[in-house]
Amino acid sequence: MNPVLTEPTGTTRRRRPRQKASTLSRPAAIGLGVGVTWFSILVLIPLALISFQAAGGGWGVFLETLGNAQTASAIGLTVRQALLVTLVNVVMGTLIAWVLVRDRFWGKRALEIIIDIPFALPTIVAGLVLLSLYGPESPLGVNVANTSHSVFLALLFVTLPFVVRAVEPVLMELEPEVEEAAASLGASTFTTWRRIILPSLAPSIASGATLSFARGISEYGSLVLLSGNLPFESEVASVRIFSYIENDNPAAASAVAVILLTVALAAIVTLNLISQRVTRHG
């Protein structure tokens, strides 16, 4: 990154037509250098070290860790519950967004705050309050503590806002006139939904679902008190990483972490592809 690079005229090197030249001024270039250095110290190098640690043990450690029945079961449970929760979020999130945008009733403003509570509430507190209502001392008489249902419940709580917040702005842009036109031309409610509304909402639902899934597979704090972390029953991948760290086995911890990171990265790339498609068509 050359700070004074402006017009490379007269050079023999051919620039690819789509690549833009750097427009950095000298102070901006210094700022960028400082920023990227800090970002590398804080985020990039530590995360890269996880991959090195996992790769350093060779495929042996990797396969051994994944071959461990308890670890495999934890990863399986995590992915299964995250997918299940994402499915519920796709339906309920879209419905909640619909009610927030199209319905009018007293106290709707409060709903906006309630939707965001899972974002702002510390995860350990989320686990504690869910345990109070759905644990052994439940006033409802429902006790899911220490079962796989508790994982489902905790993930449902922490991922609540993602689909709602992704769908809401798109729904606001959607003109009711188009639906009225469809209806006046004889389209049923179902047809209007399938042909008009759903195609416009699909990209935002997909991006919300991706975020919800990525958050679901990485959740830790809300589960420690609620799920009991029973092997083969309610132990998730993050808890498995944590016990590997406590047992001073960073290679195995890194192997599981690499799988979580890969899935998270895949989710981000998918998200970017979706938003690019939306921009192109929008």
Added chain:
Amino acid sequence: MASHPTARGQRPTPATHARRALVLGYLFFLVVWPVSLVVTRTFGDGNHLAAALQDPAVVFAVQMTVVVAFWAVVINTVFGVGMSLLIVRYDFWGKSVLNTLLDLPLSVSPVVIGLALLLAYGPRDGYFAPVLDAIDLQVIFSVPGIIMATAFVSLPLVIREVVPVLQEIGTEQEQAARSLGAGGWQTFRRITLPSIRWALVYGVVLSLARSLGEFGAVKIVSGNISQQTQTATLVVEEKYLEFERGAAYATSFLLTLIAVAALVIVTVLRPKEERV
């Protein structure tokens, strides 16, 4: 033909009421009732909050959390505003990759974040242990590590709020200021900062809420030592497991109060930003 009955002042149909009831019921059982229990369990049988505030472990942890969150937010605000300006105002090689990577911390498990920092800065076999030894700086099991973990988890929040606003306001005013002879810092302080201030406040409040509540990453890098490296969220877990439920609920109550206050502030600020 009633897919949007209340729009344009039409009468609500049974379907509208059904949807509304379903949504309200869902949110009540998933969020409202559980979260309200933190209040009833704190004040239901005696005032656990007053008792908890006499507990030195709780008081220490709350103070620790405030200090850590303060520094994490300061670091992320400076970094976030600088990065946002660079991303929006300049073109450079690798910009889109950097842009994607900046979102990474939101998708990484807190436990993985803790592990990553441990591998890099751990006291015994961390990658940078020799360097840290040489300058006599302890990161892991100490305050710098807790601040780093907290800054890591809330890193993109300011950027995500500021970037769209910067893109929207464009550069015309800044160019005008420049052509009238304003320097770079003056332009930033007089033109850029006022136009992004609500986005910045929003980003800072979100970062603060996230920083105060971090648990998993901090649990790993702090070593979780009572009255030395324990933060408020770690105290909640410890007190609960030690059957000091009152103290656990009281600390949770404080954290919930801050989280809800942050959300209310943000919700109140939002329309103001749109009105201007």
